[in-house]
Amino acid sequence: MNYAQLLFPDFSLIACGWLLCRYTALDRRVWDQVESLVYYFLFPVLLFHSIVRSPIDFSAASQLLVGGVGVCLAGVALAYALPYLPGLRGHIDRRDHAASAQVAFRFNSFICLAMAERLAGTQGLLLIAVLIGVGVPLMNIGAVWPMARHAQSGFVRQLLRNPLIIATATGLVVNLLGLRVPEWATPTLSRIGAASLALGLLAAGAGMQFATLARGKVLAVSVLTIRHLLLPIIGWLLARALHLETSQALVLLAFSAVPTASSAYVLAARMGYNGPYVAGLVTLSTLLGMLSLPLALSLPR
Template identity: 40%
Template sequence: MSVIQLVLPDFLLIGLGWLLFHKLRFSGDFFRGAEQLVYFVLFPALLFHSITQTPLSLSGTYTLLQATLAVMGFGVAMAWLAVPVLKPSPITHASVAQCGYRFNTYIGLSLAGGLAGSEGQTIMAVLVGFAVPISNIAAVHALARQNGGKVFREIVRNPFIIATLLALLCNIFGVPIPRAIDATLGRLGACAIAIGLMCVGATLSLSGGQGGVKLMSWMIALRLMITPIFAIFIGWALGLTLVERQILLLFGALPTASSAHVLAARMGGNGSLVAVTMSIGTLLSALTIPFWLMVGPLH
């Protein structure tokens, strides 16, 4: 399968979501309900099902944890480097910085499955599971410092983290999953990516981004062009397998999470600027992801 054929279906689903909301007048309540369904039910089911499909070892899982910590740590550090360089206002930076290291899990798991089948999707699910608490701690802490939010409560209640931890325990310790439950989780997970990608499309917006062009450019370049280079280096340095290096590169090349603007708005940040940053990054990733998949690890 060519890279374009691999990437195109996901971006067509994103386009469909944009069309449904902006042109066919599907209501905001419809998409908010769909996002809640994906966030609390469908995507946790997909994470759990994906992680339990391919056997993992403690040593292999630990190496993937090291890779995740390295890539996420690099992204957070580079996002904060914008403070002394660009000198943005604290609340603007706290809002937009998350666009430099958060990632779109829907696109990631969909493309990982197409790129390397169940093994690729399992590796991506593990990376995502490890990275979710890191990205949430960094994003929530930055905004909480400005507005007094509670970081710990946001983390421990995250359904992605709960699903990942349970799945890793079941996988590593060989806990059997009843066939009926496994099949149910698989069917729920099959719905997650399509609905999630359409919800991403519904959130795309290119209005309201005045006053932060340099900061937006910094975070988009970091997310789409600089982090993938670092991911290639880390994959080589840790001696990952070919599939692991390919999935780590894909993880590093993902656009930012579509929920980033929701978090910023909910915690008193600049939600509109984050929405524009996320939207531009998602659109540009239709070009940058195929580029990285073509020039990435081949052997």
Template identity: 55%
Template structure:
């Protein structure tokens, strides 16, 4: 499939969600419930099931893991650094910082098979398993600090962190789910990607960005420009196998997590601002992922 068409099915699902929310009886109230269902049940089940079912051979994927963690670490450090620039509003930064380093796991898992086949799904599951806890630590800390929430209390209640840690523990212990439980969880998880992408489309809106356009440009610049460049450097510096490099670069170029809006609202942040950032990041991601994958292939020769 041509690079430019990589994300067309996912983009069409996002458009579908936008149209349904704006022009049918399936209005915002319906999609608020869908977002909560995906965030608290469907996606955690998908994440847990993907990690449990995937053979995570850490010894043979250390460069891949190092590149993924390096990308997220650079994103967090860069996003936090923006807080010290003149004119940046601290509460607004606390809400939006997560956009610079969090990633849309729905898109990542949907794209993995197209980039590298079944092995790509396994590699992406490893990246998600390692990156989700770090990303959520980075996202919750500034919101907890400015909103008066308990940091560790929010961490242990985060469904994505709970699912990831649970999946990793089960995988490392060699535990495997038996039917019919395994089949049931697989079916629940399969609903996460289409509903999650449609919920992203339903939540698209731009108005809140006017609260801090300069900060928005900085955060989105980190997400869609700096991190892909860092990924291109890391895959070569760490010796990531050629077959895995496209997965790493696409991971770095992902649009931000749609659940960033849910987290910001739940912790008393500026939901409208984060919704605007998620909207622009989603649209940029549809272009930036094929672009950066093409750049990688050009570099590879």
């Protein structure tokens, strides 16, 4: 399968978002509102619907969950260790590291969902929704913790207000209770989900920034190496060790190789850190994802 060709429609939407933001009247002010719409409404609805539409067989997905949690925890551990590694500790600013560590392990949920649907259809959406349901709380804790002492509010409050955590937790509860969405509401929810994927990818492109990467090059290379080289390798090793079937292996590999979360720079800026620098890292991660995703998905299974 030609994964580069498979992924082209999604990355072309990212490119369209960048071009629209830079060269038309649809500037950053417009895309800030689009990103808020996707993050606070469209995307939570998609997550909720993806989780509740089919019964979750946790026994069948248990190995995938182990792999997903393994990728998440490995990313957090590697990112936290950077300032203590020989050869790096003297070249990494601790404050910049606190804001940028999240780039190494957070994942772009918009791209995750788009990739999973292309790779495995409805089953892929359900699998990635389960991974996101587990990964979002873990990754938000990992992202907020290093910055928490400088925040105006505690990290627990930040987590409880996260719309993705609320949507996934609610969806899991509804699914476990055996409740289902009424048939008459399904078309509306499906259209909201489709809109969230397209607008989320366009917003990811609109958020790309290149002008802030001159500083902290060692830190930038380190966190992006974890995100786009080490985590895909770890995901591949876990998929083989856990003997995941093809669709689960593909979803785990995509999960481990996608770009970092586009909201990383928003979190850093909101908590008083260097948001533009983190935005530059998000931009590079989005571009590197165009290489790491096809390479990861092409690894032998």
